[in-house]
Amino acid sequence: MPTLPHYDLYAPLFAHPEADFLERVQAAVAFTGGRYPDAAVEIERFAALLPGNGDRLSPEELTEVQEIFTRSFEVQAVVTLDVGYVAFGDDYKRAELLVNLTRELRDAGLEPGVELADHLSNILRLLARWDCDEARDEFVALLLHPALERMIGEFGLERTQVRNALYEKHYKTLIESSAQRGVIYRYALAALLEVIRADFSLSACEQPEKTSDFLRSLRRELEIEAKGEGERPSGRIP
Secondary structure, three states, X not given: OOOOOOHHHHHXXXXXXXXXXXXXXXXXXXXXXXXXXXXXXXXXXXXXXXXXXXXXXXXXXXXXXXXXXXXXHOOOOOOOOEHHHHHHOOOHHHHHHHHHHHHHHHHOOOOOOOOOOOEHHHHHHHHOOOOOHHHHHHHHHHHHHHHHHHHHHOOOHHHHHHHHHHHHHHHOOOOOOOOXXXXXXXXXXXXXXXXXXXXXXXXXXXXXXXXXXHHHHHHHHHHHHHHHOOOOOOOOOO
């Protein structure tokens, strides 16, 4: 049985939207309200900005949501949903992470599907079933929590304006969306971050004192990079 089953409710929010997307969002809203007050504010804001009023999106509404998703995370992306890439870029450390996450997913009876193992939707499905509390908690504190903070930061107004200007200059086109709807996934990510913080008692990219074999080498690399920049190792992703 899943130990943290509510992450199964959040995983579909970060997969490519289908016609039942509103129903998926409402399930997350219903669970979050009353349990995670800070997260509820963010997820309700996300739901309110989506087009449509029923449980299913019309073809036109689905196209709009898919365009926003694509613009946010795929083509002309604000940020990627691949947590390992957010943390390490194309460095070999991401390859190591992918190998380990693929094994953990399969041990939990899951397959990555069309996305890589470090895609946020896959990681959330894994969190719902990860039977090693130590490895799960360390992964969240060391990688997922700071990655979510960085993802949310990429939706900031100044960065969005600069990015849009750059796209217009080089690509002559932008996926059309309203200013508010163009950044709505920031609220979904912010809601998830608040749930993560509440579940794992995190507040500022804290690192656990103990490190399992699964994450020991990753922590060491982060500390080496931080020291190389003349900073005290903090677990914050560069």
